[in-house]
Amino acid sequence: MSRVLLEVTDLRVKAGGFLLRDINFEMMGDEYLVILGPTGSGKTVLLESLAGLRDIAGGRVCLRGRDITREPPENRNLGFAYQDGLLYNFLTVRENVLFGARARGMAGDPGVIRRMEELVGSMGISHLLDRSPKNLSGGERQRVSLARAILTRPEILLLDEPLSALDPQTRYAMQLLLKEIHSSEGLGIIHVTHDFSETLQLGTRVIIMNNGRMEQAGRPKEVFFYPSTEFSAKFIGMENIIKGLIRKDSQGQRWFAVENGDLNFGPLAEESFRTGQLLRGSDPAILLVRAGNIRLERGGPPAAAVNCWDAVIRNVFYDRTHVDVYCGGKGLWRTNVSFLEWENLGLGEGDRVRLSVRPQDMHVIPGAGYHDVSETGP
Amino acid sequence: MKDLQCLPSTALKQNRVLSPAPANPLRNMKLNWLHVLFGLVFIVLTGFMAALIGGLFVYGKGDFLAVLRNPEFRFALVFTLWTSVTATLLAALLAIPSGYILSRRRFPGKALIETLMDIPIVLPPLVSGVALLILMGPVLGEIFTKFSLDVVFTARGVVVAQCFIATPFAIRAFKQGFDSIDPRLEKVARTLGFSQGMVFLKVTLPLAKGCILSGLTMAWARALGEFGATAILAGITRMKTETLSVAIFLNMSIGDIQFAMSVSMIMLLLALFLMSLFKFFTSSEVSL
Numbered sequence: 001m002s003r004v005l006l007e008v009t010d011l012r013v014k015a016g017g018f019l020l021r022d023i024n025f026e027m028m029g030d031e032y033l034v035i036l037g038p039t040g041s042g043k044t045v046l047l048e049s050l051a052g053l054r055d056i057a058g059g060r061v062c063l064r065g066r067d068i069t070r071e072p073p074e075n076r077n078l079g080f081a082y083q084d085g086l087l088y089n090f091l092t093v094r095e096n097v098l099f100g101a102r103a104r105g106m107a108g109d110p111g112v113i114r115r116m117e118e119l120v121g122s123m124g125i126s127h128l129l130d131r132s133p134k135n136l137s138g139g140e141r142q143r144v145s146l147a148r149a150i151l152t153r154p155e156i157l158l159l160d161e162p163l164s165a166l167d168p169q170t171r172y173a174m175q176l177l178l179k180e181i182h183s184s185e186g187l188g189i190i191h192v193t194h195d196f197s198e199t200l201q202l203g204t205r206v207i208i209m210n211n212g213r214m215e216q217a218g219r220p221k222e223v224f225f226y227p228s229t230e231f232s233a234k235f236i237g238m239e240n241i242i243k244g245l246i247r248k249d250s251q252g253q254r255w256f257a258v259e260n261g262d263l264n265f266g267p268l269a270e271e272s273f274r275t276g277q278l279l280r281g282s283d284p285a286i287l288l289v290r291a292g293n294i295r296l297e298r299g300g301p302p303a304a305a306v307n308c309w310d311a312v313i314r315n316v317f318y319d320r321t322h323v324d325v326y327c328g329g330k331g332l333w334r335t336n337v338s339f340l341e342w343e344n345l346g347l348g349e350g351d352r353v354r355l356s357v358r359p360q361d362m363h364v365i366p367g368a369g370y371h372d373v374s375e376t377g378p
Numbered sequence: 379m380k381d382l383q384c385l386p387s388t389a390l391k392q393n394r395v396l397s398p399a400p401a402n403p404l405r406n407m408k409l410n411w412l413h414v415l416f417g418l419v420f421i422v423l424t425g426f427m428a429a430l431i432g433g434l435f436v437y438g439k440g441d442f443l444a445v446l447r448n449p450e451f452r453f454a455l456v457f458t459l460w461t462s463v464t465a466t467l468l469a470a471l472l473a474i475p476s477g478y479i480l481s482r483r484r485f486p487g488k489a490l491i492e493t494l495m496d497i498p499i500v501l502p503p504l505v506s507g508v509a510l511l512i513l514m515g516p517v518l519g520e521i522f523t524k525f526s527l528d529v530v531f532t533a534r535g536v537v538v539a540q541c542f543i544a545t546p547f548a549i550r551a552f553k554q555g556f557d558s559i560d561p562r563l564e565k566v567a568r569t570l571g572f573s574q575g576m577v578f579l580k581v582t583l584p585l586a587k588g589c590i591l592s593g594l595t596m597a598w599a600r601a602l603g604e605f606g607a608t609a610i611l612a613g614i615t616r617m618k619t620e621t622l623s624v625a626i627f628l629n630m631s632i633g634d635i636q637f638a639m640s641v642s643m644i645m646l647l648l649a650l651f652l653m654s655l656f657k658f659f660t661s662s663e664v665s666l
Binding site: 048051053073081086088090100148152158 | 560562565571584
């Protein structure tokens with residue numbers, strides 16, 4: 001198991017009227033950590049605070065056990081690259097790549113020159129070295145910016161939305177490059193983005209930010225299937241978010257009852273409560289179901305209203321890989337099926353269908369007004 | 379065409395409505411008149427400026443070479459160049475930190491201080507001269523005398539007056555230059571290993587270079603032509619505090635029109651050169 005590379009404890013940063021608070025996490029040496037959140041959630045403030053570019057109001061940042069909370073940025077040995085591949089237009093590409101080495105008085109060192117040549121060769125930008133950055137494309141600028149950031153072998157590479165200003169093809173190529181850098185350079189990467197697909201493709205761990213706070217942290221797939229809050233669920237694109245209550249039957253088994261409806265889901269197994277909160281009878285709750293986990297069939301005799309219900313197809317949208325089907329019946333439900341399956345079903349808008357979901361595909365989290373008794377004690 | 383003829387009259391009307399509206403001749407006439415009027419004003423103004431410059435050349439060319447050999451002219455030219463260059467450099471030293479602070483920091487009373495620094499731009503130069511005379515005379519005069527650095531009625535006074543008038547122009551230009559820099563470029567340099575001071579020297583100044591050079595040109599132009607404040611603070615003394623502007627005034631007052639005209643021509647050429655320099659720097663400004 002690799003050692004802790006970065007440890008952040010109770011970090012608190014004021015940025016104008018914005019407050020970043022209660023930031024606690026550890027990062028291992030080989031991790032690719034993605035900080036995910038909407039605009040204004042504090043992702044960039046967090047990244048700049050780690051780099052030492054913002055005054056820290058409270059808390060502690062340790063790099064390999066060394067407290068760097070008050071260290072100036074130039075003493076932290078952390079690489080940084082912004083989204084638009086910010087380069088110095090008054091320097092050539094070569095001078096840009098060597099800019100960090102120049103700061104350390106090593107720009108003419110043969111070892112540094114050799115490393116620079118290896119880096120630009122592996123990044124495919126050798127032919128640009130004598131050009132001005134003014135004439136480079138977005139992807140080329142980003143590559144030069146990355147080469148500049150990692151030339152001096154930082155311990156962590158901090159990336160602020162590095163792919164957001166790129167076209168899809170260049171973005172794919174950059175993703176491969178980032179993976180390559182992560183494995184070949186053996187450095188930790190912290191990557192800020194608002195795009196969850198980047199998280200799934202690159203991250204080994206993700207922190208979701210909301211309004212200056214950490215909303216959820218975990219492995220990307222874990223967060224994708226089991227978000228712990230309504231915000232996380234909405235942000236990662238959970239298709240079915242249903243409000244209701246937890247009910248207990250005479251055998252003590254827990255069920256999810258849909259708000260304002262006669263539809264029940266359950267009995268809920270422990271695996272439906274993966275995010276750890278203890279939900280009891282009559283607790284407000286939210287049921288989360290991925291569209292792909294709702295089974296769509298032709299309509300038949302009336303359903304028993306337990307994990308299975310009747311609905312009518314409202315809208316059908318064709319995507320590149322599947323068909324999205326919106327059904328109305330005790331709420332609005334989104335499901336998706338493959339093209340082949342959709343053709344075999346022979347359905348269309350206005351047709352009656354039966355929807356069903358397996359108990360193991362249900363994920364339940366606390367709803368608004370839920371009070372966690374485990375936190376306050378008996 | 380045949381199909382169109384078969385259409386009922388209502389459809390033809392609709393078709394007419396859908397087709398592009400014919401140009402409104404009245405609207406075009408108005409636009410043309412406006413162009414004609416603006417063009418006339420533009421031609422008259424250009425002609426006026428050309429006549430102004432041409433007149434100066436026609437009347438000043440007479441004994442131009444003789445004036446160039448005149449010791450008084452040579453003194454005024456050299457004196458103006460060294461005082462204005464010194465004043466411009468001093469203005470730059472004052473304006474770079476001031477422009478940077480005004481661009482990057484927020485503090486209470488910032489708008490008031492900015493207005494205060496702009497005062498020499500709107501204040502009549504004579505009033506500036508009087509204010510400087512009081513400050514450098516009754517208020518601080520004794521201190522300057524103690525260190526043998528008298529300002530009033532000396533060449534130093536000329537530099538101080540020129541610097542006072544030129545500094546606000548430099549501050550404005552430098553502030554604009556610092557405003558135009560993406561602060562993230564400076565942040566990246568910090569993470570690459572540069573200290574705050576080195577970032578200023580290696581990143582901020584090169585990025586603001588265009589605005590700094592154009593600001594310096596404007597400041598130099600203002601210092602070069604300064605007369606009012608200089609006359610009050612440093613006095614109008616032949617071959618002592620005689621700048622080119624002062625030389626024109628002195629020689630016009632004694633009726634030596636030829637000398638005054640020739641010096642005016644030199645100043646005009648200097649102004650044209652400086653304006654060209656300014657335009658060059660502003661057009662080749664470093665873009666991010």
